[in-house]
Amino acid sequence: MTAVALADRDRRLLLRLLELPTAGRLETGPDAAPPRLREAQNAYADAAAELGFAAVHHAPPPPQALERAGVPLAVREAAADHPGLLDAEPSLVLRLGPPRPRAATVMFNVHLDTVAGWEPPRFDGADVYGRGAADATGPAVALLAGVRAALHRDPAIGTAAGTGVLIQAVAGEEGGAMGAFGTRPLVEQGFVGRLNLFCEPTGMRYLPRSTAAMTARVRVAGHDAVDDRPGEGHNATVLLGFLAQYLAARLPARAGGGERMCVGGLHTGARHNRVYGTGELLLNLPYTDTGAGHRLGAAVESVLDEGLAEFSARFAGTPAFALTAADARTVTRLDWLKRGLPTLDCTDPWMHRLLGEDAGLHRWPADEPAFTCDAIWMDGVDGAAAAVLGPGDLAGNNAHADGEFASVGDLEDFAGAVARVLTAFARDHRADAPHSPGHTNTKEGGIHRGSP
Numbered sequence: 001m002t003a004v005a006l007a008d009r010d011r012r013l014l015l016r017l018l019e020l021p022t023a024g025r026l027e028t029g030p031d032a033a034p035p036r037l038r039e040a041q042n043a044y045a046d047a048a049a050e051l052g053f054a055a056v057h058h059a060p061p062p063p064q065a066l067e068r069a070g071v072p073l074a075v076r077e078a079a080a081d082h083p084g085l086l087d088a089e090p091s092l093v094l095r096l097g098p099p100r101p102r103a104a105t106v107m108f109n110v111h112l113d114t115v116a117g118w119e120p121p122r123f124d125g126a127d128v129y130g131r132g133a134a135d136a137t138g139p140a141v142a143l144l145a146g147v148r149a150a151l152h153r154d155p156a157i158g159t160a161a162g163t164g165v166l167i168q169a170v171a172g173e174e175g176g177a178m179g180a181f182g183t184r185p186l187v188e189q190g191f192v193g194r195l196n197l198f199c200e201p202t203g204m205r206y207l208p209r210s211t212a213a214m215t216a217r218v219r220v221a222g223h224d225a226v227d228d229r230p231g232e233g234h235n236a237t238v239l240l241g242f243l244a245q246y247l248a249a250r251l252p253a254r255a256g257g258g259e260r261m262c263v264g265g266l267h268t269g270a271r272h273n274r275v276y277g278t279g280e281l282l283l284n285l286p287y288t289d290t291g292a293g294h295r296l297g298a299a300v301e302s303v304l305d306e307g308l309a310e311f312s313a314r315f316a317g318t319p320a321f322a323l324t325a326a327d328a329r330t331v332t333r334l335d336w337l338k339r340g341l342p343t344l345d346c347t348d349p350w351m352h353r354l355l356g357e358d359a360g361l362h363r364w365p366a367d368e369p370a371f372t373c374d375a376i377w378m379d380g381v382d383g384a385a386a387a388v389l390g391p392g393d394l395a396g397n398n399a400h401a402d403g404e405f406a407s408v409g410d411l412e413d414f415a416g417a418v419a420r421v422l423t424a425f426a427r428d429h430r431a432d433a434p435h436s437p438g439h440t441n442t443k444e445g446g447i448h449r450g451s452p
Contacts, residue, residue, distance in 0.1 A: 004149040004415035006142065006408060011123060013047050014141040017112070018121035018130030022137075025078050025085050026175025027116040034088040037171050040112050041092040044140065044169055048094050051148055052158055053167065057093035060086035060171075061185040071180045072215075072338040075172075089113065089171035091182045093191045096147070096157070100164030102383050104433075105193030106425050107166040108418070109183060109374060110140035111173035115400045127405045134397035138406035139199040139390045139414055140169065146418025154423050156430075163426040166191055170374065178212075178341060179374035187377045195351060195425055196386040198375040201397065204413055206355045207364035207388040210375040212341035213286040214293065216300050218243060220268075222277035222324070222331040230320045234331050236279035237268040239311060239324055243332075244281055246307035247300075255299040260286050260369070277331075288370070289343050290379075297339060304334055342379035344386060351385035358424035361389070361417060390414060 006014075020036040020043075028035070038058075045055050063086065065071075066079050079085045114132040121130030128138060147165060156162035168191060172182030198210075220240055225233025248263045255261070261283065268279030283300065287293040308328045315321040324331075355361045364370070371394075378386035391410035398404045 002416045002420070003409070003412040004145055004419055005412055006145050006415065009047070010141050010145050011128070011408075013043065013144075014128055014133075014138060015121050015123060015130075016043055017137050017141065018128070018132055021118045022113050022132065023116040023118070024089050024113045024171060024175055024177065025082055026074060026177055027114075030081060032116075034084070035113065035171075037089055037113060041090065041169055044112065045092060045094060047141075048144055048167065051096065051144065051151065053094040053096050053165075055092060056095045057186070057189075057191065058090055060090045061181050065181050065185050068180075070340040070342075072176055072178055073335075074176050074337060075178075075180050086181060089181070091171050091186055092169040093186060094167040094169065096165040097162070098160050098164075100162075102190075102192065103194045104162075104429050105164035105166060106422060107168065107191065107193035107196045108143055108199060109168040109170065109196065110143060110199045111136050111170050111182065111374065112140060113171045113174050113182075115174050117402065119402060126409070127407050128411075129403065129405045131404055133404050133406040134201055134392045135394060135399040135404070136173075136199050136201075136390065138392075138411050139201075142391065142411040142415040143167065143199060143418055145412075146415035147422065149415065149419035150422035150426075153419065154426050157422060157426055163422065163429055164193065165422065166193055173374055176338070178338070178372075179377055183374035184377045187381060192378070192381055192384050194384060195354065195421070196375075196378055196384055197421070198373055198386065198388045199390045199414075200371075200373050200388050201390045201392040201394050201399065202364060202388055203393050204389070204391055204410075204417060205362045205364045207370055208344070208346040208351070208386075209288070209364070209370040210344040210388060211286050211288050211370050211372050212293065212343045212376055213284055213372055214297060214339045214341075215337040216283040216285060217335045217337050218281040218283070218304065219333045219335060220277070220279050220331050221333065222327065224277040225275040227273040227275065230275045231323060233275040233323070234277040234327060235321055235324045236276050238315075238321055239328060239332070240266055240268065240279050240281045242311050243304065243307045246310065247283065247303055250303045250306070251299060254303055255285075255292075255296045282337075286372070287343065289345060293339075293341075293343070297336075301334065308332060342376045344375050344379050346378075346386050348385040351387065354424055354428060355387065355389075355421065358428065359417065359420040361421075389417065
């Protein structure tokens, strides 16, 4: 695997970007300073301009984007609490050269937002440290180095007759936003290519799949009681504790294999001498395809209904819990905090040949679980293949935690992979150009910068 060395300007750009706090509101909470995402995106655009890139879009989506199916409830609530959330978290699209047909275009997606917890960036000669070094500011900078190398090898890239290159530098990837106001609107506006690579740590193996997840909340809304008269209140602790065990025992088999299901937070209260009538239980439910997601959602609803019936039957004769048993269905409610997200499974043989045989990349093992990222929004996009590719490993590089780092060697390997992919795509497109269907991306031509 041929690496591309990062230049001094690349390292300076990376350290500059890591200095900027870019964690969004979903990560930092209501009282934090606004993220400096626009500033980071402007710095990135300035560096890309040295290669010939121009900004064709730099703006947040309209508020209506948050009213659509699949937008997590946490995103909607955060936007309602902070009307300026979208304006503070725009997304940037860069294009190299004139508009090209989708069939002649490669798109790279990188996210410049990070999780909360900024720390001063540093470079020790081998590794770069700072929030976002691995996920995904470091890969974003290495991407530019890879494009620079590809331009040296094939000057036709980025010309009117050659391969077009798009870069989506998005917000709204972290914090559970799931790309709802970052990547999704850009894809729907047509900022995509024939090949679309999402830059996330994969150990330099290309991953043609991306899972999704649902979050279910089981809430009890009854009334409290004092410890001297426990039977006069609804005991949310006992009810939710029972439902947690019931769901954990029954749901995996009912859902057709739910070994990665997470029965998560359960909260009612902290005092020993109080019957708490309210509380909630959270379930995180990953799935690999849309059909599995539908089946899993239906299974949660049916198993929960059975669990409530079992609780009522078991505790009806126990004085302390008889009221809770009688009212279990009335005081219990299921909400979906996140549901209806698509998944990605790209089986396009052309992409697998290009990335594997032509660009020399290894494929993510079929028996190794995939993960969730913004690549899900490429599901069903016409004339477009997509995969996830990036240097490093989320756990191995302390991503999302103090001490996050990226190996310069890994970043240089990624830059080399980008150069090989672009030059391989350009060769392939030239060979097939007389027979190409010429699927033109008509939505991608206009410039939209948004207010600073």
